[in-house]
Amino acid sequence: MQLWRLTRAPFLALDGSGPEKHGARWVSPGLPVVNFASEPGLAVLVVLRYLPRDLAGIDTDYLLGWTEIDAEPERLPFVDDPDAKRRRGDDWRKSGRSLLAAVRSAVLPEADVIMMNPQHPDAARVPPLECRPFDFRQTLSLPPTPQPAGTTSSS
Numbered sequence: 001m002q003l004w005r006l007t008r009a010p011f012l013a014l015d016g017s018g019p020e021k022h023g024a025r026w027v028s029p030g031l032p033v034v035n036f037a038s039e040p041g042l043a044v045l046v047v048l049r050y051l052p053r054d055l056a057g058i059d060t061d062y063l064l065g066w067t068e069i070d071a072e073p074e075r076l077p078f079v080d081d082p083d084a085k086r087r088r089g090d091d092w093r094k095s096g097r098s099l100l101a102a103v104r105s106a107v108l109p110e111a112d113v114i115m116m117n118p119q120h121p122d123a124a125r126v127p128p129l130e131c132r133p134f135d136f137r138q139t140l141s142l143p144p145t146p147q148p149a150g151t152t153s154s155s
Contacts, residue, residue, distance in 0.1 A: 001100075002068050003036035003114055005129060006043040009061040012129055016118040025082075026089030026103065026115060033093055038102070038112040040064060045107050048136070055136055062136065065129030071122065073100035073114050093117055099126075 011018060016032025023029040037043035043064065051058050074097070076088050092101045092115075099122040102112040117123065 001071060001073070001114075002066055003116075004038070004040045004043040005034075005036050005065045005067075006040075006047045006062060006134060007065065008059050009063055012063065012065065012131070014067075014116065014118060014123070014126060014128070016116075023086070024089075026076075026085050026113070027093050028086050028090050031090060031093045032118050033089070034116040034118055036067075036114040036116060037105070038114055039108070040066070042105055042108045042111040042113075044134070044139075046105075046113075049107060051136065055140065058136060060135065062134040063129075063131040064134040065131040067127050067129050069100075069126050071099050073102035073112075074098040076101050076103045078104040078106075089115065096120060099123060 014034045016034045018024075019027055019035070020030060020032035023031075024033060024035060027033045035046075037046065047062070074092065076092060079085055079088065089101070092098070096117065096119070099117055099120040101115045101117075103115070105111050105113050116126065
């Protein structure tokens with residue numbers, strides 16, 4: 001299974017320290033978890049929804065990373081209620097019964113968020129991310145519109 005992650009360079013480690021400190025949509029603070037996407041586009045959309053719309057002043061050290069693992073995620077049922085989400089995620093995470101859990105994405109329902117338990121015994125065999133730079137400004141900038149022959153653009 002290929003897993004995707006868009007993150008800033010300082011947060012490449014697959015240790016779950018961010019959610020452990022602050023919590024996440026599907027887990028409470030105190031529980032390390034690494035969030036992946038089943039598709040690269042979902043990884044981008046999840047980050048994009050939290051950025052300012054004009055992209056002014058955003059960080060420029062984003063990396064799109066992927067890893068490959070021979071494991072199937074446990075399926076968690078999607079729920080809208082934030083407290084129910086965290087209860088389900090917390091129950092999965094505390095049980096230690098699987099390395100991965102998948103849940104339908106609220107951002108792109110055709111794709112999944114894949115959570116990894118970095119404290120599961122199989123986490124040690126998850127390869128580090130292979131990465132490439134990702135630039136939101138370059139990705140989201142519109143190309144110039146071609147002008148019909150014989151016209152000039154006015155300012």
